[in-house]
Amino acid sequence: MNDDALVIAIDGPSSSGKSSVAKGVARSLGLQYLDTGALYRAMTWLVLRAGLEIADEVEIGKLARNSKIAISTNPDQTWISADGIDITNTIRSAEVTDAVSQVSAVPLVREILVELQRKYAKLATEQVGGIVVEGRDIATVVLPKADIKVFLTASPVARATRRGLELDVDIAEVSKALEQRDLLDSTRAISPLRQDPDSTLIDTTNLDLRQSVDAVLSLLDELTVDIQADADIDSEWGDFLDIPVDLVSKPVVAILGRPNVGKSTLVNRILGHRSAVVEDQPGVTRDRVSYQAEWNGLDFTILDTGGWEQDAKGMYQQVAQQAEIAIKEADLGVLVVDSTIGATEDDQRIVQMLRAAKVPILLVANKVDTQVFESDAASLWSLGAGEPHLVSALHGRGAGDLLDVIVKSIPKELRTKPGLLGTRAVALLGRPNVGKSSLLNRLVGSNRAVVNEKAGTTVDPIDESVELDGSSWLFIDTAGIRKKFRQDSGHEYYAILRTKSAIERSEVVVVLIDVTEPLSDQDRRVINLAEETGRALILCFNKWDILDEDRRFDLEREIDKDLQQQRWIPRLNISATTGRGVEKIPSSLRKVLANWDRRIATSELNRFITDFVQANPHPLRGGRQAKILFATQVSSQPPTFALFVSRVLDEAYLRFLERRLRETFEFEGTPIRFRQKIKKRESTLK
Numbered sequence: 001m002n003d004d005a006l007v008i009a010i011d012g013p014s015s016s017g018k019s020s021v022a023k024g025v026a027r028s029l030g031l032q033y034l035d036t037g038a039l040y041r042a043m044t045w046l047v048l049r050a051g052l053e054i055a056d057e058v059e060i061g062k063l064a065r066n067s068k069i070a071i072s073t074n075p076d077q078t079w080i081s082a083d084g085i086d087i088t089n090t091i092r093s094a095e096v097t098d099a100v101s102q103v104s105a106v107p108l109v110r111e112i113l114v115e116l117q118r119k120y121a122k123l124a125t126e127q128v129g130g131i132v133v134e135g136r137d138i139a140t141v142v143l144p145k146a147d148i149k150v151f152l153t154a155s156p157v158a159r160a161t162r163r164g165l166e167l168d169v170d171i172a173e174v175s176k177a178l179e180q181r182d183l184l185d186s187t188r189a190i191s192p193l194r195q196d197p198d199s200t201l202i203d204t205t206n207l208d209l210r211q212s213v214d215a216v217l218s219l220l221d222e223l224t225v226d227i228q229a230d231a232d233i234d235s236e237w238g239d240f241l242d243i244p245v246d247l248v249s250k251p252v253v254a255i256l257g258r259p260n261v262g263k264s265t266l267v268n269r270i271l272g273h274r275s276a277v278v279e280d281q282p283g284v285t286r287d288r289v290s291y292q293a294e295w296n297g298l299d300f301t302i303l304d305t306g307g308w309e310q311d312a313k314g315m316y317q318q319v320a321q322q323a324e325i326a327i328k329e330a331d332l333g334v335l336v337v338d339s340t341i342g343a344t345e346d347d348q349r350i351v352q353m354l355r356a357a358k359v360p361i362l363l364v365a366n367k368v369d370t371q372v373f374e375s376d377a378a379s380l381w382s383l384g385a386g387e388p389h390l391v392s393a394l395h396g397r398g399a400g401d402l403l404d405v406i407v408k409s410i411p412k413e414l415r416t417k418p419g420l421l422g423t424r425a426v427a428l429l430g431r432p433n434v435g436k437s438s439l440l441n442r443l444v445g446s447n448r449a450v451v452n453e454k455a456g457t458t459v460d461p462i463d464e465s466v467e468l469d470g471s472s473w474l475f476i477d478t479a480g481i482r483k484k485f486r487q488d489s490g491h492e493y494y495a496i497l498r499t500k501s502a503i504e505r506s507e508v509v510v511v512l513i514d515v516t517e518p519l520s521d522q523d524r525r526v527i528n529l530a531e532e533t534g535r536a537l538i539l540c541f542n543k544w545d546i547l548d549e550d551r552r553f554d555l556e557r558e559i560d561k562d563l564q565q566q567r568w569i570p571r572l573n574i575s576a577t578t579g580r581g582v583e584k585i586p587s588s589l590r591k592v593l594a595n596w597d598r599r600i601a602t603s604e605l606n607r608f609i610t611d612f613v614q615a616n617p618h619p620l621r622g623g624r625q626a627k628i629l630f631a632t633q634v635s636s637q638p639p640t641f642a643l644f645v646s647r648v649l650d651e652a653y654l655r656f657l658e659r660r661l662r663e664t665f666e667f668e669g670t671p672i673r674f675r676q677k678i679k680k681r682e683s684t685l686k
């Protein structure tokens, strides 16, 4: 157990702001984050998938016992899977939301999930600084000994409005649904929602997110932690620097190969069940499907790089695309070859591309259904990808051995995945009709590289690699740009999911804004989401050519005001139709990405901090002073700084520090993160 570890329990009704506040607190303090509602939603998803009656508690209990749910506790990268299937987005559907209160009232479900929650909390306190857990019964039942207990509330109207904005639906309807859920959650027989007597009540009705986070952080004031009097700074820091940034960061194994070599059967063998392609969210990428797998105690992610078509013309590009996905995301590429056919040119190309990018390869000869083929398989040595491992996916032959080999072949040090062969990933976002596809065409001109002609499929090419200014870029989810993707079905919800997924897959986000209209809530939401997700950002103001001088001047001022907290985002004034200013985009992208990648040496950083603290002491609180003792950059993309402090710093002070940091070092266009680490006895670290 790490003595410094901190456990924070946050309870409250739906839409009281629990998850944003809990995430914000976790980020500020460098802690893990657990959304327990997501676990109940996952269980509900399993129940619905199995087609069980909601009232059938016995069967539901059985299902709960036999299912495997895994959740990320990294506040910057949340996902959840059930039985190996990524259901991060699916659990937010109306179907799950409608059934979750009933499923979460089943005693056995609660018993199992509470145990799981305690396990995650324990892991976080042992391995990192601690955890923020949010739900309905965290302070009362799950973690009654939490260091800090908070009960968040907000007026029903505020809650319904927040939820409504998130989903863009009718507020009155949302309000009714919320009431219904609150009623069920607070009247159920087993651990109903109620405020723990030791909890601090925080009403967020009139607070914005920063203020709510601050309110929780202020509770830490009286709760600082001891350090050994004689600890020398180096070993203190050594410990801290070793903290894994992501507790659940898992190796990624990409399964590659031509069509019909048995990739999916193999994936199913590995996962130990037969469900085929399971990602069932409309509008979400289909060029890869990921599954969570486990073998011999090692958790890893399997990436099935599907998306092949039988069209011979497009094959070449598809090989390249598959290899690119693997190069960008995988720690190990498993190349599946049909041993009855032998190695083909396509296989050869995949091997070459992966080797050039130094991604380790494991060669698998599938369909080795009889001894006879074993000799054929031997010819696969010629691929130059090492020993062919013989399996028959169909009969399960060799699957266990193969898993042993896969697990052994995963490199100990996982790669950082900067983007494929120097290519950087860009998400181009903005409201419908703002001119995204004109801009894309203008940018790409005749240089469009990979555009698959899709014959007879319903799937669009979602990413496009293009050359701009002599370097290559991957534009994410261009299908969503070229077609007004499924907006017609009235499901704004899926548009949001799609935007989220594009941001998550990108390194830099370009938000295109129409200057002939005021900055919309949706624009702001995309900007905030990109910032929260920690991506580099550029704003392009389109249709600039239509404005006259006066209006331009006024508009600049309006935007300044609107984006006060986000002055660090560069703004380009462009016209996608005339091409004005568009040429500045590539160099701007390069600049913000360089800043996003930037690392500041610890010595240089601490010179800056010492000067800063001297010139700007933290305001006194209760006669005591918070102070930054030492700082170090723990990661880049985005730049993240750990601050060792005597007491928790105010949000305002942090923002001021951020501004100075930006003035001193070059950080235009990148979010900056701070993680505070509290140390009690200042004197020992001084």
Ligand code: DC
Residues within 6 Å of the ligand: 014, 015, 036, 037, 038, 040, 041, 100, 101, 104, 105, 134, 135, 136, 137, 138, 181, 185
């Ligand atoms: O926070 P949320 O809306 O994702 O939670 C979904 C449901 O899960 C909620 O209606 C009640 C249930 N839940 C629970 O019973 N206990 C928790 N600790 C968290 C959620």
